[in-house]
Structure formats: structure tokens, C-alpha cells
Amino acid sequence: xxxxxxxxxxxxxxxxxxxxxxxxxxxxxxxxxxxxxxxxxxxxxxxxxxxxxxxxxxxxxxxxxxxxxxxxxxxxxxxxxxxxxxxxxxxxxxxxxxxxxxxxxxxxxxxxxxxxxxxxxxxxxxxxxxxxxxxxxxxxxxxxxxxxxxxxxxxxxxxxxxxxxxxxxxxxxxxxxxxxxxxxxxxxxxxxxxxxxxxxxxxxxxxxxxxxxxxxxxxxxxxxxxxxxxxxxxxxxxxxxxxxxxxxxxxxxxxxxxxxxxxxxxxxxxxxxxxxxxxxxxxxxxxxxxxxxxxxxxxxxxxxxxxxxxxxxxxxxxxxxxxxxxxxxxxxxxxxxxxxxxxxxxxxxxxxxxxxxxxxxxxxxxxxxxxxxxxxxxxxxxxxxxxxxxxxxxxxxxxxxxxxxxxxxxxxxxxxxxxxxxxxxxxxxxxx
Numbered sequence: 001x002x003x004x005x006x007x008x009x010x011x012x013x014x015x016x017x018x019x020x021x022x023x024x025x026x027x028x029x030x031x032x033x034x035x036x037x038x039x040x041x042x043x044x045x046x047x048x049x050x051x052x053x054x055x056x057x058x059x060x061x062x063x064x065x066x067x068x069x070x071x072x073x074x075x076x077x078x079x080x081x082x083x084x085x086x087x088x089x090x091x092x093x094x095x096x097x098x099x100x101x102x103x104x105x106x107x108x109x110x111x112x113x114x115x116x117x118x119x120x121x122x123x124x125x126x127x128x129x130x131x132x133x134x135x136x137x138x139x140x141x142x143x144x145x146x147x148x149x150x151x152x153x154x155x156x157x158x159x160x161x162x163x164x165x166x167x168x169x170x171x172x173x174x175x176x177x178x179x180x181x182x183x184x185x186x187x188x189x190x191x192x193x194x195x196x197x198x199x200x201x202x203x204x205x206x207x208x209x210x211x212x213x214x215x216x217x218x219x220x221x222x223x224x225x226x227x228x229x230x231x232x233x234x235x236x237x238x239x240x241x242x243x244x245x246x247x248x249x250x251x252x253x254x255x256x257x258x259x260x261x262x263x264x265x266x267x268x269x270x271x272x273x274x275x276x277x278x279x280x281x282x283x284x285x286x287x288x289x290x291x292x293x294x295x296x297x298x299x300x301x302x303x304x305x306x307x308x309x310x311x312x313x314x315x316x317x318x319x320x321x322x323x324x325x326x327x328x329x330x331x332x333x334x335x336x337x338x339x340x341x342x343x344x345x346x347x348x349x350x351x352x353x354x355x356x357x358x359x360x361x362x363x364x365x366x367x368x369x370x371x372x373x374x375x376x377x378x379x380x381x382x383x384x385x386x387x388x389x390x391x392x393x394x395x396x397x398x399x400x401x402x403x404x405x406x407x408x409x410x411x412x413x414x415x416x417x418x419x420x421x422x423x424x425x426x427x428x429x430x431x432x
Contacts, residue, residue, distance in 0.1 A: 014073075024073050027066075035062055036078050039071075043079035055283065106196055109246070117175060119191050120184055152192045159185025167240035176244070179237055185365055187230045191219035194221040219263050228257035231271075245316050252320040260295050269294040276332065276352065279344040289332070296328040307363070319371050328380040329353045350387070357383060381418050 036061045045052050056071075066074070129292070131151075169175040234251040237244070237427025273293035303321040306314045333353045357380050364372035388411065 007429065011304075021412035024070070024077065027070065027074055028077060031061070031074075031078075039075040039078040042073040044069075046075070047079075060220050079426055090398075103168060108172055112173045113179050115173065116180045119181060122186070152189045155185050156189040156193070159183070159189060160233075165238060167237060175241070179241075183230055186233055187226050190229050191222060194225050219261060225260065227254050230254045231258055248316040249320040249323060252324060256295065256324075260298070267344060276349055278348060279346045281311040292328060293332060296325060296332065296355050299325055299328070302350050315369065319369065319375070322372055325356070326360065326375055329356055330379060330382055330386065333383065334390075353383065377422055381422070384414065384418060385411070 010291060042052055042059075043053060045055055045137040062069075159182045162178050166182060167176035168177050169178060192214050231251060234247055234254060236250065241247075269290055273290045275297045277290070290369065299321055303318060306318050330353070333349055339419065353398040357376055361371060361376035361380070364370075364376055
């Protein structure tokens, strides 16, 4: 350790379990910073089940004669009422450990979500086989128990149980898998109940039809209601497990799905999406692109309103909205969305996307929000790579022609330059 600064909040002693005796309070007030540091380290070792005898023998000369009970109570009070500010020295073992811990945390996140995708894929693949086996081999005993409607209700209850139980599981990967399995079950089975289609292929088809359909009530039943239920489940998870901040991103997605699926947006889209596609003389553009553009504009407005609140409570939600917005703008900026239409819209959207990226980066730097800074840097990198590939696609096929090796070499050079640029920007931003 290079520097350890311990601040003792003596005025807060009365808040922890029992009143501190006058004797302990007098001892605490007479301690100097070095003695407090020793007591703090003593309590850390004790809480981690290390043998503290040798440590105390080494440092007991720093204190007046104390009995064991007084020493233990002093150490406990110092530990409970201390704030630790620590700066790791460069190239030290502790700095390497912190970096390794950060890397492994991301590996745990990745492994959890890969496992989630695999479980959902297996669920989708073998679900019909499981139902067929139950119906063919266990009837008539389970004919009623495993009827489509009753089985759907049972799975819905299992999904609720997975969410409730998952929140009390301490191991991160297992907790994430259980909770997401529960979220998938409550979404799929509530959709099945509302759409009255009990096979996953059928009600996914119903969702697509309902979104573009004219029956407003069907759209609300098959899309909005299940999304609201999932949103409530995510709010419960965030309340119980606030440390897993990535649920804020899923909460934003489910909330947008619940609201934007309301039918009146279909009639308002034609007034909203021209903000991103202002030039009307175009031959063709898929309706889903217009819908995404309108949803993106609405999300931008909501994000601005949250930012103007200047409340740290919304930081995670703002980060989730910004991540979603950056992804949406990258998708919309792709030339393939406009290859059948006016290039004026395409060029206009590139400028808007570039400005959005700059604004997000500036906001992250100004507010010192590392997560948003890295989102914007990553989005900038993806935007530059996409535009680099599109430059060649204007004139030729990337995979064909004699110049593909030069194009590949240019891509490698571009990645190298962006890496150097990100390192330079990071140095300027994070240098204290």
C-alpha cells in the first residue's frame, strides 16, 4: 500500500447496536492516526479469520496497556466508523490484482449471459419434445395437470419463484441465470395467456402481427401487458439486488416495449420519424426502420429530461438509455437502410449520429461518468469502422476484387490508430 487515510466518524458511534461506554469513548478520543490505522488493520484481519496474535504482539507497544475486551471493542468501533481512501501504487501487486479482478468480473458477466442464452435456446429447442413426451407417456394421469392452460400457469408461477429465489442467491453467475430464466418464463407464459396461443412459435407470430395490426386491444394484450409484468419483475430484482446494475438496461428495454407498443404510437410515428428522415422524396424504406427512428427520437427526449433532473438516482437509467440510443443510431446510420431511397437522408443521419456521439462523450467527461465515456468511445470506434467499410461498398464488393488485401490492411491500420487515440483520450480524461 502506498497511502492509507482513515477518517474516524466519532459522532456516529451511538448508531451501531449499543451505546459506546464512557471508557471506550475516552480511549477513542485519545488515539492518534497511527493507532487507529493499526486497530483498523487488526479488525480487518480478525473479520477475515486470520490469526491476529502475531500482529498484536508486533504493535502492542504502540498502545497503553489494554485488556482484550477493550482492545476488541476499540478495533470494532474504529472499523465500523471509518472511511478508507486508498490509492494503489503503479506496477504494484495490488494494482495488478485490481485489474485482474475487473477483468474476471467482466468474464463472469459474459459467462452468465452466455449461459442464459444457452438455457433459453435449449428451452426453445426441447420444449415441444418435453410436452409431447408428457402428453404421450404420462396421460391420463397428468392429462389435466399438464394441459396447455394449466401448464402455462404453472410455468408462470415457476418464473415468479425463480425471480424471488434468485434474488437471495449469493453466487453471481447462478443468481443471474435463475433470475433471467424467471424473467423469460413470466414473459413467455404471460404472453401465452394473453394471446391464447400456448406454443412459442405461435405467440411470437401473434406478437409481430399485433404490433402492426389494427386491433388496439390485441396489441396491448400481447405486447404491453407482458412487458409491464417483466418491468415489475425487474424493479423487484433491482430493489432486492441493487448491486447488479445491469438490470437497469433491461428495465429500460422492457419499459420502452411496454409503452411504445401502445397502438397510438403507430399513428404518431409519421410525425416523429421525419426528425431523423427529413427528406420525403424516397422510393422505399422499411416500416420497421421508421418505427425505430420514431422510438429513438422519443428515447432522446426522455434521456434529456432525466439528465436535466441532475439527480444521481437516475445515473444508471441514463446510462442504460444512452447505451440504447448509441446502438439505435449505429443501426440507423447503416447505409443498407437507405440503399433504395434518398441519400440525402443517409448523409443527414451520419451528421446527426456524429453529433450525438460527441455530445454523449462530452456529457460523460463533464459528469465524470466512466461508463458513459466508454460507451461513447466504443460507439465512436464502431461508427468509424462501419463508415470505413461503407466507403468501399459504394464502389465495389468488399470480398471481391484485387484490392481486398489493401482494404484489410487499411482496416488494421484504422484499428491501430483508434487504439492509440483511445489511449490518448483516456490519459487526458483520467489523469489526476
